[in-house]
Amino acid sequence: MNWLKDHPRFAIFFCLILCACNNATKIDEENTVQNITWSEHIAPIIYKNCTPCHRPGAAGTFDLLNYDDAVRTANKIKFATQTRFMPPWPADNGYSHFVDERTLTEKEIAQIKSWAENKMPRGDSAKEVQAPVFYKGSFFGKPDLVVKMQKPVKIKGNGTDLFLMIKLPYQLLADTFVSYVEFVPGQTKLVHHVNGHLLSYNADRTFNYMSGETILEDAHANFKEAYEKMNITYTDKKEPALPTLMPNVVYYLPGYTPPVYNEDIGGFKIKKDGAFFLKNIHYGPSNADVEDSSYINVFFRKTKPKRPVFETQMGTFGISAIEPKLIVPANEIKTFHTKVTLQSEISILSVNPHMHLLGKTFWAFALGPQNDTIPLIKINKWDFRWQYYYTYLHPVKIPKGSTIHAYGTFDNTDKNPFNPFHPPRQIEQGEGNESMQTTEEMFQFIFTYMPYKIGDENISLKR
Ligand code: HEC
Incomplete structure (x- = not known):
C-alpha cells in the first residue's frame, strides 16, 4: 500500500473500480437466490409473455397457467429463455414498437435463471398477481x-x-x-x-x-x-x-x-x-x-363502421414488383427489394412481413418527401414459424409522396438450418398457388391502413 500512498491518483482509480464492483454485486444480489420469487417476479413475466400461447387450445406445447406448471417445467423455461427461443418475437424492438410486444429484458431472463436454479420459491402468495383468464376457444372472449x-x-x-x-x-x-x-x-x-x-x-x-x-x-x-x-x-x-x-x-x-x-x-x-x-x-x-x-x-x-381499414401487399402477388426477380440461386445469400410511392396520405396500422424457409432478414421503412426515414419494421433473424401481424402502438402517418421500401434477404446455403433442400437447389417464386408451398419462396410486405386524418398519431391501438 505504500505504493498507493506515493501514487494518489491510482488510489482514486482503484477505489472507483472497487466501488463499481461493489455496486455490481448489489445488483446481482437483488437478482439472485432467495429474493427472486414466483409471486413477485416470475409470475408477472410468465403470465404476460408465455401464458397467452401456453394454455389449452393455444399453440404452445405445454401449459403455463400457475405456479405448479412453472415449477414442473422450470428447467425448460430457463433453457428456452436463456437461448432466446421463447417468447418468439422476431421484430427488432430497438427499431419499432408494437402492441402486445412479447420480449424479455436481460434482467427478466436472469431472474428466471436464478429462480429456476434456486428451488423455485413461491414467496408471499398474497403478493401474487392474478393469472390471466382466457375464454376457452378464443383469444378474445365469447364470440357472437x-x-x-x-x-x-x-x-x-x-x-x-x-x-x-x-x-x-x-x-x-x-x-x-x-x-x-x-x-x-x-x-x-x-x-x-x-x-x-x-x-x-x-x-x-x-x-x-x-x-x-x-x-x-x-x-x-x-x-x-x-x-x-x-x-x-x-x-x-x-x-x-x-x-x-x-x-x-x-x-x-x-x-x-x-x-x-x-x-x-x-x-x-x-x-x-x-x-x-x-x-x-x-x-x-x-x-x-x-x-x-x-x-x-x-x-x-353494434354500430356502423366509421373508418374502414384497407389492406394491401407489396411484392409477390402485390402492387409492386420485386427487384431483381425472385430467384435465389443455390449456395447464395441474396437480397431483394420492392417499393411503392404513395399518392395519398395514409395511416398504417399493422404490418406483416412474409417469406418462407429461406428468409434471413427483413426490413421495411418509408422515405418521406423530405427524405426523412419513417421506420416500419426490422427482423434481424427471420423465423418462418412466427409471422405476426404487428400492430403499431399508434397509427403511423405516411405522408403523400413517400416511398415505402422493403428489403428481404434469403439464405439458400447449407448453413441455413431451415433450407428444405440439401444440397441446396435454386428456389424461385412459384406460379399461383405453387408459391404457397413452403419449398417455394415468397417475398411480401403486407400492411393495413386507413386514409390519414389529423390526430391519428395520438390514437392508441392497444386493445
Ligand atoms: C406466440 C406463442 C408463444 C409464446 C408467446 C410463447 N411460446 Fe413457448 N412455444 C410456443 C410454440 C408454438 C412452441 C412449439 C415450438 C416448436 O416446436 O417449434 C413452444 C415451445 C416452447 C418450449 C419448448 C417445447 C417443449 O415442450 O420443451 C418451451 C420451453 C417454451 N415454449 C417456453 C415458453 C416460455 C417460457 C415462454 C414465455 C417466456 C413462451 N414459451 C412463450 C408458443 C409460444
Whole structure:
C-alpha cells in the first residue's frame, strides 16, 4: 500500500473500480437466490409473455397457467429463455414498437435463471398477481357467432403438404356489422396458413349455398369448376359471375391473432346469408391419420363502421414488383427489394412481413418527401414459424409522396438450418398457388391502413 500512498491518483482509480464492483454485486444480489420469487417476479413475466400461447387450445406445447406448471417445467423455461427461443418475437424492438410486444429484458431472463436454479420459491402468495383468464376457444372472449366446418378435414399420415379449399356457410336473422373474425385452428401443429374470404348472397338467389361440397383440393387455376361443385356461384344466371367476395377476412399463421382496434377503427357489414370461404388452407405434413375441425369466431359490433381499414401487399402477388426477380440461386445469400410511392396520405396500422424457409432478414421503412426515414419494421433473424401481424402502438402517418421500401434477404446455403433442400437447389417464386408451398419462396410486405386524418398519431391501438 505504500505504493498507493506515493501514487494518489491510482488510489482514486482503484477505489472507483472497487466501488463499481461493489455496486455490481448489489445488483446481482437483488437478482439472485432467495429474493427472486414466483409471486413477485416470475409470475408477472410468465403470465404476460408465455401464458397467452401456453394454455389449452393455444399453440404452445405445454401449459403455463400457475405456479405448479412453472415449477414442473422450470428447467425448460430457463433453457428456452436463456437461448432466446421463447417468447418468439422476431421484430427488432430497438427499431419499432408494437402492441402486445412479447420480449424479455436481460434482467427478466436472469431472474428466471436464478429462480429456476434456486428451488423455485413461491414467496408471499398474497403478493401474487392474478393469472390471466382466457375464454376457452378464443383469444378474445365469447364470440357472437361460431361458424364450424360441416364435416372435419381428414388428413392422411402420408407426410405431404395438403392444400384445400373449405366453405363454412352460415345463416343469420339479419344483416350484421362485424368487428373482427378469428380463425381457431384445430390441429395447431398442422395448420400452416389460412387465407379466407367472405361470400355474401342476395335474398333473391335461387341456389342453395348451404349445400354442395364443403371441402375440395385446392383448385389451382380451375376455380369455376370448384365453385360449381361447392354450390357457391356460377350456378345461377341471375347472379353476377362471382358473388360479393370480400378478400382477406380470415387469416391465420402460427402465433397469429387478428389485430383488434377500438370501436372507431375497422369493422364491416355481413349479409344475413353468406359463407366464409377458405380459398387456401395449408396443412403441413403429418405422419399419422388425423382429423381437423378448425372453426371461425365472429365478433359483432353494434354500430356502423366509421373508418374502414384497407389492406394491401407489396411484392409477390402485390402492387409492386420485386427487384431483381425472385430467384435465389443455390449456395447464395441474396437480397431483394420492392417499393411503392404513395399518392395519398395514409395511416398504417399493422404490418406483416412474409417469406418462407429461406428468409434471413427483413426490413421495411418509408422515405418521406423530405427524405426523412419513417421506420416500419426490422427482423434481424427471420423465423418462418412466427409471422405476426404487428400492430403499431399508434397509427403511423405516411405522408403523400413517400416511398415505402422493403428489403428481404434469403439464405439458400447449407448453413441455413431451415433450407428444405440439401444440397441446396435454386428456389424461385412459384406460379399461383405453387408459391404457397413452403419449398417455394415468397417475398411480401403486407400492411393495413386507413386514409390519414389529423390526430391519428395520438390514437392508441392497444386493445
Ligand atoms: C406466440 C406463442 C408463444 C409464446 C408467446 C410463447 N411460446 Fe413457448 N412455444 C410456443 C410454440 C408454438 C412452441 C412449439 C415450438 C416448436 O416446436 O417449434 C413452444 C415451445 C416452447 C418450449 C419448448 C417445447 C417443449 O415442450 O420443451 C418451451 C420451453 C417454451 N415454449 C417456453 C415458453 C416460455 C417460457 C415462454 C414465455 C417466456 C413462451 N414459451 C412463450 C408458443 C409460444
